[in-house]
Amino acid sequence: MKNNLESQAEALSVRSYTDVVFRDRTTTDGYMYVAYTLELEGCMVQGETVEEAQESLRLFRIDYIQHLLEHQLPVPDPQSTTSYNQIFRVKTHYDTSVSSDLEKAHLSVENDNIEYV
Numbered sequence: 001m002k003n004n005l006e007s008q009a010e011a012l013s014v015r016s017y018t019d020v021v022f023r024d025r026t027t028t029d030g031y032m033y034v035a036y037t038l039e040l041e042g043c044m045v046q047g048e049t050v051e052e053a054q055e056s057l058r059l060f061r062i063d064y065i066q067h068l069l070e071h072q073l074p075v076p077d078p079q080s081t082t083s084y085n086q087i088f089r090v091k092t093h094y095d096t097s098v099s100s101d102l103e104k105a106h107l108s109v110e111n112d113n114i115e116y117v
Contacts, residue, residue, distance in 0.1 A: 009066035016078045017061070021053055039076045040064055 002010075018038040024046075026032055035053035036044035043064045047053030068075050 005066055005069045006062070008069055009062050012065050012075055013058070013061045018079055019054070019057060021050055021057075037061055037064075039079055 017040065019035060020038055021033055021035040023031055024034050032046045032048060033050050033053040034044065034046050035057040037057065040061065043057070043061055045053060045056040045060050047056050065075055067073075
């Protein structure tokens with residue numbers, strides 16, 4: 001049975017936070033996906049796929065917010081989506097093996113620029 005703080009944390013965690021997911025190289029030259037919530041400093045996870053990283057972040061955000069509530073700390077509000085540009089570009093060395101992952105994340109690549117679409 002869930003306690004009151006856990007229920008509150010679940011309700012707060014589904015607000016419109018800004019999640020960021022990116023692909024990173026591991027120390028053994030493999031790849032992983034890192035996901036974090038922009039408004040919640042330190043709320044960061046990793047996964048082997050974009051979907052795994054997103055699901056881990058969804059679950060961790062609940063624990064993160066519950067911790068804040070347990071210690072009577074303020075829970076940051078989501079930023080207005082209008083304060084973020086809907087298109088961003090990142091200069092990168094593009095690895096063609098990730099094209100399907102980029103498409104799933106609604107990203108396109110042109111001339112080594114990654115663009116949110």
